[in-house]
Amino acid sequence: MPKIEVNEELFFSLLGQRMEAEVLEPALTSAKAELDEWARPESVPASERIIKIELNDTNRPDLWSSAGLARALRLKSGGARPMYSFFSREGDRKPSKRKVLIEESVRKVRPFLAGFCVSGKPIDDAFLKEMIQTQEKLAWNYGRKRKTISMGLYRSAEIQWPVSYKGVDPRTVRFVPLQETREMSLLQILAEHPKGREYSFILEKEPIHPLLLDSRGDVLSYPPIINSAGLGAVQVGDSELFIELTGSDLPSVTLAASIVACDFADFGYTIEPVLVEYPFDTPFGRSVTFPWYFQKPLSVDAGRASRILGKSLSVDIVASSLEKTGSRVEIHGQYVSAWPAEYRNDFLHQVDLIEDVMIGIGLENFPPERPRDFTIGRLSPIELFSRKTKGILVGLGYQEMIYNYLGSGKDYIEKMGIDATQVLRVANPMSENFEYLRNSPLPGLLGTESISSKAAYPHRIFEVGKVAFRDASENYGVSTRQYLALLSVHAEADFNEIASQVATLLFYLGSDFEVAEPAEGKEDPRFIVGRHARILVAGREIGVYGELHPRLLEAWGVGLPASAGEFDLDLLRR
């Protein structure tokens, strides 16, 4: 979830009022935002203080900036919808003085670009920081670490238009990137430049790399890696900028450009459209003027909204609530058609509009209601059976334990001396300590023994929990089962003790069981040969118990004899 830092003075000036934390905190909830931190030392002026805010809605990148967040709060409290008249749309293309030409050569690697220019006032330090943050949040969170969206800012006054966007040979093309003074080839940048190394995963397998140049051939940037040290070095004091976003999906790139354009407009900049010409068909045609409004209206039924929200809502209330979340609305009978705000594209289904209605009305205006449907509650059969089992084991003097399910191959396989193919392995473990999914609770119990030699004896411990193992008969090739394992460790622990306890347990569980010797060659390697037994219920093996082999005890660092048992409760219950 994105976290942003907003400049206190900048934020409140965008909001149109100052707020104390007690007011800001509840106000933020309408944007699914939380106040994370707001240190307010007297010694630091408001223009330098920072408010940290966490945003929960991953489908609302427009909220991940001071301007976007302030705009949402303004609208919620009754502010007017801002008129972003610089948007072009179907049948209403705004004139543009500048042009970007897309070349066919970039189509395979990173085909789409959206861009516009801004002018009107010199940028200051706080605003530059804000822009860098917007760029990072859009590219990192919404653009999946720049893979699907990246953004660049340039000094547009220096650019010789038109700009072209094309694919080039990364071995031969060279320019001076930001934070460098020498010319480097694109491959060199990927290998040596810090940003190159960070984002090389996006391009390393591509033969042709994207490049943005002006008509003189001066490089603007190497998307999505790094700007040039010339046209791409935006500084405090610049008042004319070119902003572009590139990526792999045109609607996302277009929306991201719209979000940035609206933010600039809110800061008082004039937005100057840029025409982008494609040599291939795009969802928005071959020539697109950005910022471009592409969103489609969606219709919501006031009746359905009333049913879902549990409150009778008139069509007018539905419409006015939607306006509070930025939509433009038209009423048709009991339906409201909503055009999403220019900076939003998160309406997939009318339920998304219904949530906006809820937010527009305010969640505090929906009193909770006791449910009326009668249903019978019950625990699952295996939970009931497990509880019965645990009760008997407690009576037999056993302490219940509970363990994590992920562990190491060393514990689950090596120390147990079992066949590794039974145990499920994680393909992408975070560390070898959490690489395997357990196929038995016994390693957990033995882990306790290995660290508890100072605990008063006897040690009698058990766990009831899930295990999983390979099972070719299942669709997943895997079975999950509820297992019981018990372990008794003390100077006199032996086969007879565990045998009596198992017999007692099974007696009270009401199972008719048979004790069988393992067939020759089918002994359980965890136990001493000749001192462990299989338990059969209705002819089916449901468990094993006996004296643990000294080899195992040594591997776990257990210095006393131990007897143990392991049972499949799912099978036993049947």
Add this chain to the structure above:
Amino acid sequence: MEAAILAKSLHQLEVKVLRAYGPDEDLDAMRLVRELNYKEGQANQAFSWLLAKGLASETGRIPRTVYEITPLGREYAARGTPEERILRHLSENGAARLPEIVAALGLEQKDVGSAFGLLSKEGALVMDSEKRASIVAGWFEAAHGSGEKPRVALVRDLLQRAASRVDGLLEEADLVASEKAVLAGIARKRGAGDSPFRLAERERVIYRLDQNAAEVAKALDALGLTGEELGAVTPEMLARRYWEGATFRPYNVKSPTARLIPGRRNPYVEFLESVKDKLVSLGFEEFDGGLVETEFWNSDALFMPQFHSARDIHDVYHLAEPGFAKSIEEPHLSRVAAAHENGGETGSRGWNYSFDRDFTRRLILRSQGTVLSARQLPTAKVPGKYFGIARCFRYDRVDATHLSDFYQTEGIVLGEDVNLRTLLGFLEMFAVEVAGAKEVKYVPGYFPFTEPSVEVHIKHPVLGWFELGGSGIFRPEVTESLGVHVPVLAWGIGIDRMALMALGLNDLRELFSPDLENVRYRRAKM
């Protein structure tokens, strides 16, 4: 300790000593043996307890010499010494050669030889020309008539006296000169295995009662305790009714108790079960499922697009082998795929991308409990309420607030008329009934599979405000694709913070502590 309390905590062995003696008397074990009829062990025990309670002190130690009967000596006491047996044999059977005596008595030749040597030196036996031994005529009479017992009789006395005592000891101080002389010949300090007595140096420890003992004795008197009270209730006491008219020795009911190691439930598991019981009491039915899931049920069925950032390789654990399920159930697969691609028949626009039918079969470790809700939908009853506490797995670095596997508590409510306000009603019930909250607030939330979505925050009596859980109404893309045509409330509550508080812990890893002693002592406030 106050004298009266102390008096009640005394054992009868102590009581009798305190009542029998004053502070100026020298006491030792033998005196208690003689005067209070104690066994020596009881006497020593009484002193040791009185010392520990500060009622007596050791005032001196006097070395003493004792003769302890050996196992051989006990055998002699029972069967007679070789000399006695030879004398008896000869007096009953007349003269005999030494080998004949050896054979008749089953003695060893050297024992018979040395016994003969001693007895003939004392003039009791004589050997004739045919090497037959016989008793010197008139020896018995002479020996007994002299007024001094013969050595053989003295040995017999000593053996019998020693054997009759539990400790088998003869005090040198209690012996007369002739006895000492005899013992000098038959007792050894070392290698006493062949001798009837072992010579040992011991110490006699002298004790005196302290001044406060008198006060305790007075308290005993006031309580009427004589030391003759009955001790433990025994089967014999019950059978013979000794208890009738007798009093029982009072015990100190405040004395520290011995540690027991009981069989016991794990408090964290009990906490989880208590939450289950609460939910059952609210009409929820428990569901369960496998630890290994497909991308399909874990995320696709929940309308999380396959390119969603939470589905990255760095968020979910993939299974190495087997890597994929054989198939995904129809019609669920086709309907879910359509919902993702263009909304299908769910009334949605869809995510507008090409759904990957191989990726959807990939096996992963269940990353969210909501899987169980999705799996329940195709067979769920309407109205219906379900819940599960499911072990889930996350690609997180393990620390005090993150675990690689942990429990999530999730559920659903299906009904023709359920809506946002009923959802809030449930959240309120969870907050009050499960979490014990006094104040509840709701704020809009975001979850990929619900719309609208609501977070519930509660003010806990101890923890203060925190987020109890997330919830919402399942998106139609989720429910319609799985054949459910009524609204479904979905909720999840975080109970780990409450578990930590109930168990007095502050580190999530401690919930799954393998430390036995730690778990044994753990108590839960529930």
